[in-house]
Amino acid sequence: MKKIETKNVKVYLDETALTVTMESGGAVWAWRRDYVPRMICREGEFCFRDAVQISHEEYATGTGAGIRSCFSGMKKDGVVFPYEFETLIRVEETTGEVYFEWIPVREEGLHVQRVFWPGEMEFEEAKDGWYTLLNCRQGLLVPNTWPVELRTPVFDGQFGTAGGYMSWFGQVKDGAGYIAICETPWNMGYFAEHPANGPYTHVGFWQEPSMGKMDYRRTVKYKLLENCDYNDLCKVYRKYVDERGMLRTLEEKAVKNRSVNDLAGCAFVHLGVKTHVQPESELYDPENPEKNNRVVTFRQRGEEMRALQRLGVRKLYLHLDGWGEAGYDNRHPDYPPACKEAGGWEEMKALADTVHACGYLFGVHDQYRDYYQNAPSFDENFACRLPDGTIPRHRRWAGGSQAYLCATQAPGYVKRNFSELKEMGIKLDCAYLDVFTCNEGDECCNPEHRMTRRDCYEFRNWCFDYLLSEGILSSSEEVNDWSVPSLVFCHYAPYDFMLEAPGSPKQGIPVPLYNLVYHDCVIQPWMMDKVSEEEDYMLYALLNGGAPYLIREAAYPGIDGAFLAEKNAADIKETIQRCNTVSGLHEKVAKCEMLRYEIDKENPGIHRSFFSDGTVVEVDFRKQTYNITNA
Template identity: 40%
Template sequence: MVEQQTIINNTENIKVVYNKNDFSFNVETPNKVWCQKKDFKPYVDISYNDEIHRLYFENAESITHKSFETGIGRGIKCLLSNFKIGKEEIELCFEISIWIDNIYEDIHFELIPINEVQGIIEKIVWPGPFDFKKKEKNNYTVIPMMLGCIIPNNWAKEVHPMENGRYYTRGAYMPWWGQVEDNNGYIAIAETPWDGGYELVHPAGGETNIASVWYPSLGEIGYNRKIKYSFMDECDYNRLCKVYKKYVKQQKGIVTLEEKAIQNPNINQLIGSPVIHSFIYNHTEPSSDIYDREHPENNDVLVSFNERVNQLKELKEKGVEKAYLHLDGWGKRGYDNLHPDVFPPCKQAGGWQGMKYISDTCKELNYIFAIHDQYRDYYLDAETYNKEHAIHNSDNNITVEAEWAGGNQTFLCTQLAPYYVKRNFETQKKNGIELNGAYLDVFSVVTLDECYHQEHRMSRKQCMEKRRECFNYVSSEKILISSEECVDWALPNMDLVHHSPMALTVPLDGWDYTGDAIGIPVPLYTLVYHECLVVPWALKKGGWGLPTSQDGFLYALLNGGTGYLDIEADTAQIEKNKIVCKLHEKIAKKEMVRHEFIDGSLTKQRSVFSDGTMVEVDFENDTYSIGEK
């Protein structure tokens, strides 16, 4: 047996003890030793002869270790090759390295592909989980699943991560996670997150195991994969958020509303505005999965532009001084139909003239006029549909679905999306439509796409960059940009999202998404990004993405967000909205510095903002207070 190799950094505040025999490691800090789970073995899943084979790192017939030291740190490298399935050798060679930097004493894990065959690797799981068994209630795992949650080690329910824990999805709005035990903790930050995620196992009442997972990009590992761990004493989930916030700042990923308002003063009008989410035409095609065959009259619902204008004027008379109007279904065949070829606007509702009327009226009323738009769903009956512009899978075929109202669709390759965005927005300008806001649907929530088409081959990272390009063009026109949820790669380029929901145990199915929370909800997103984005909340109980029976009004206050307002709101709803909007005007540009549970109760919570504003809510008794710290 080979002796263990110990790696110690220059200041000796942190030590990694690495075992060459089984690739396990322990991390020693001044107050704690973090031990890797003993029965875990790092592995590669290989697709071979139509079967999945698991190859453990230790199965490599050639394993070579080498210590190294540079001007920035010291560590150990290991080269692995000559893997076999049965008697057949698999062409696979990669290097792993573990090193500690001299600057922050972070531990860096890097996976470096040397040689591989395209299309055979399914995933690589490394580094593995720590042994995390203590059941005290203050020991928990921190996951940025949707708004965020913590999973105590004594949590009674089994936990399954959303979207398989993929980064930049609802499984992880932010590409990090961490654990806290006896007030000592660590945060793992994926520095190459586009094709990564976490693997989490938490059986009912059992310990939580969490490990890093790397997926192929265009069929290959392809590039170096990096994740770093920062260990700290005296910490909780608040501190983990601030460590990540500092990291993002160093990457130029923090752009505040204050900074965005310099480029687009409409930001200042958006702050403190209720969001009115309304529609013109909802039409469902017979080919759609959601077509109502028992009640076909439900498949067409039309409201004219003129009628919406009258409703907006009534809101103004009721005392709604400013608002943000998000308008769905304005295109020629309504909501989720014919994208990206949606012009002219719905003729039955008033066409170009009607749409200009609502645009001009919003300007008169001091309301922001914004539209729903879509540049991912690509409808087969769109006027300029071209199969060659669709996302092609590795087998050179396209995926066709009929999940939404417009029926049969595939997906537009994001490499081409900016051209369609520019075409459509220029068309609106030529027809006299003055937009103040635009919502590019799903870009900030669905997984990043890949495309294998030889003319517009695209990795997930390139997809992210092209989605940003679409956002940036819209922003350059002084139009407020929004999309669906708070995925953090998009936040420097967005001003508003539709919602920041909780991760719930129920299936995420359309607009019926309320139930028990996964773990204990905590506002991880808000602790990192509150002053960077406007987030509206449904000011009612049982709203979309809310735990059953909990009030979105209280969540809006606790998170310092704004509220949704019905276009036919009554006086009571308007007055409740004014409470939320007044607070939002005060603290929208302020950082949330801390969130905490009061007196050990999960229903009593407090948030504190950088200007000293303190919000306390009680979800059990539906009460709140707003004061100064």
């Protein structure tokens, strides 16, 4: 048994089982007894203990102490593969934080697909006070006794996607807790297991190759806390991202782009102009061809804006889909010119002018990842290429057959297209670059524009930063750690259950982990659907101090939470009243930190959020009521 100790933290490595135990403040955090460190390779599964040579040594640095373990030659069925790697486990003297590092040394003989290390904790007690925190979308708290089985998270829990807005998870037991922060998130993610009714929840990390190899050191940091809850873990992470320069508040963003202040308090309206579903698209409906094609003129959209103004909507942001000639989700990145059937450039400019005359903000949908084969500039040489030379393709969306545009090319297309919009006299306040903050970063092995996943995120941010340099507020589908410095707002940042059919069982208790870290950094509009007498999404909008959706026309009905658009458009006056309440709160707290979020111990149906200006929002989900006060 190897041991390292510093401050109040002790770490033990079992040299035979290769498992770890950490102790701090009387709390013990041990890896599962049946956990086996392992790698999944093209050649089969290899346990770390399958190495022909394994050695362990203690070492010291100027800031702490650690254990280095070396693994050389992986053996399977009598064959030895000359693959080598190391693990480092170290404790920092100043902070007491425990670091786990996996380092490839010699990548020969094996083609690694996934590494499962460090291990998941023993977490077996059937207690409500034992819970797991997952950053699947806005946030999820899973008590060990929760009655619903946990499903595989979207994007398999990959960090940098909708399945992992932030690169951490945590667990709390009887007031003691830990937060596990992935410091190299580009090719990592998490997995979690919770059967119906528990009595346990297990969560751990997975690692995958970059450009066909493990290539670089992977680092995870654990911080052990006493007398904590999920709020404390979130604030640990907020401090961490602040230290790394990733925390950029709306107040800071408004210094460069003052129109950030104009967006706060807006009701969001999401409408389209042209729909055209290609016959080869998986969404094409041959039995109802009228559903595949539709055009609403720019002039009609302008009249709708004037009507909303007459109904008393004070602040509004119009997000316009399908404004290009080819229609929504078609022919990207060659989207202009403006749709001729809807009135062309002249009427699109008139719509923008009308929106501004009403005192509203105007923005457009655009796309620089889906690379449609019917785009005039399509060239598969600029499509993302896998290590084996193949080019991923599909025909899921309206535009039909597509590949993925290598993000190295995206900034040039953004400049070209938005320069044309400007030349046509169309003043944009905002722009939405679809899927960038929802989908995983891409990799490209074409030597002419080689791109790692980390590179991809940097190129996506370059696109956002270009928009900001032109005075256009940047937006994308969801939110993510890597985009915070360059993103002003998003399409939504919902709880995971909101994208399921209404009435679907919740996988845990929805808690705003993302907003406890980043509320004052990114503006988030919220769905306002009243899906039943027992569930009103407006209450979540209030608790999160978010902006409201006044109208959210579905690009693809039944997808991305678009289940009740027609029902909720029935009474526009009532909808406006509801939105006014949410908009008024959002205008007040948009640039405030969410300090704390409470679930009432006596009545868990009552939730409260506390903002840095003293605003307190209380919601009773059982009574479907709310109360807003100032402390």
